[in-house]
Amino acid sequence: MVGVFRSLVKAERDHRSPWPTLFLHGALMRSEIAGLSEGLYAILALREGAGLEWPRWLPRPLAWDWLMTDLFDRFDRMVVAALERWSVQLLRLSLGIVFLWFGGLKVFGVSPVSDLVAATVYWVDPDWFVVSLGVVEMLVGAGLILRRAMRIILAVFLAQMAGTFLVVILLPDIAFQDGNPLKLTVEGEFVIKNLVLLSAGLVVGSMVRRDRESLAARQPAVE
Numbered sequence: 328m329v330g331v332f333r334s335l336v337k338a339e340r341d342h343r344s345p346w347p348t349l350f351l352h353g354a355l356m357r358s359e360i361a362g363l364s365e366g367l368y369a370i371l372a373l374r375e376g377a378g379l380e381w382p383r384w385l386p387r388p389l390a391w392d393w394l395m396t397d398l399f400d401r402f403d404r405m406v407v408a409a410l411e412r413w414s415v416q417l418l419r420l421s422l423g424i425v426f427l428w429f430g431g432l433k434v435f436g437v438s439p440v441s442d443l444v445a446a447t448v449y450w451v452d453p454d455w456f457v458v459s460l461g462v463v464e465m466l467v468g469a470g471l472i473l474r475r476a477m478r479i480i481l482a483v484f485l486a487q488m489a490g491t492f493l494v495v496i497l498l499p500d501i502a503f504q505d506g507n508p509l510k511l512t513v514e515g516e517f518v519i520k521n522l523v524l525l526s527a528g529l530v531v532g533s534m535v536r537r538d539r540e541s542l543a544a545r546q547p548a549v550e
Contacts, residue, residue, distance in 0.1 A: 419471050419531045422524065426484070427468030433461025443514055446501070447493050463487065471531070481532045488525045494518045 432438035436458075444460065445453030463483065470480035495502040495518055502515035511519060 415530060415534050418527050419474070422484075422527055422531065423468045423471030425468070425524070426464045426471065430461040430464030430466075430468060433457050434465065440517065443494065443501070443517075447497055460487075477532075477535050481528060481535070484528050485525070488521055488528065491518055491521050 429438070433441065433444075438444075438457070438461070441453070441457050444457050448456060464487065467480055467484050467487065470476055471484075494514060498514075499506065499508075502512060502518060504510035504512055
């Protein structure tokens with residue numbers, strides 16, 4: 328490739344032909360398949376004329392490919408390490424905020440699901456049950472945010488999440504359209520999406536012991 332370009336440059340000087348420019352365009356088009364380094368080499372060759380001295384600041388073709396792979400690998404490792412460090416913590420905080428928020432709506436009597444809760448557990452007085460459920464949800468949310476009594480908090484969390492699926496068992500007419508379990512209503516979607524929250528709680532629970540061991544490892548040993 329370089330030898331051909333040198334010949335074309337010489338021909339351009341002798342006959343003022345446009346072939347080096349055409350060669351450059353071809354090299355750039357081929358670089359989409361062969362690799363970016365060949366296209367860069369052609370650009371530098373055209374700029375430098377017939378000398379074709381490879382600049383010291385630019386890696387050679389094989390080194391360039393290795394460098395790009397190495398940089399991508401380092402970036403990928405950095406991103407994954409950040410996710411390993413922070414993703415579960417963000418998940419825990421997100422769950423805590425959701426429970427604190429939704430529980431507060433029930434406590435202050437402005438929750439849009441109060442009627443659904445009352446219809447599901449029809450055997451208890453909704454005037455105190457909805458408010459009590461809101462208080463429990465706020466305690467769960469606060470515990471998740473502050474990371475206190477996590478085992479108890481997560482047990483209550485799982486029980487509350489499991490209770491939401493009573494809607495599809497006791498009130499199928501409200502959860503499904505025309506009795507078809509594949510056709511969810513708004514209430515049905517509200518309940519089924521709790522599978523995501525339930526799974527998120529399990530992920531947070533899987534890190535409880537690891538977080539405790541990490542905290543203990545950071546504390547200085549007492550002689």
